[in-house]
Amino acid sequence: MPEEARRRGIGAALLARCTQLYWQLEYTLLFGEFNTDRALGPYYRRQGFTVLRPGQSVDVGTLLTGVPFHLGAGPGLTFFYRGRPQGR
Structure with missing residues (x-):
């Protein structure tokens, strides 16, 4: 930008x-994900997202299907996510 x-x-x-x-x-x-060297974690946290540490993943399968599977970013990338609020 x-x-x-x-x-x-x-x-x-x-x-x-x-x-x-x-x-x-x-x-x-x-x-989504962003290049780790961009240091955008604080920005996405302010927007209500959870930002993982590089190399970390989150189990979204249990949330979505009841079967565990993980999402995360590849090398040099940072993963962020936000789940739909309950009751919406």
Whole structure:
């Protein structure tokens, strides 16, 4: 993102809208990854996501299907996710 576009809330607004659409479509999980050297963990945490440590994974299978399986990022990447709130 160009420097002049930073700190204007554009990314936060896009994430909020994307999250809203995911929940409206009844998706259970929203996730992504970023290059670990970008240090975007604090940003995604402020947006309500859980950010894993590099190399860490999360068991989403139990949440989605009752069968355990893990999601995580590859080398040099950091995984983040947000589950659909209960009752939505």
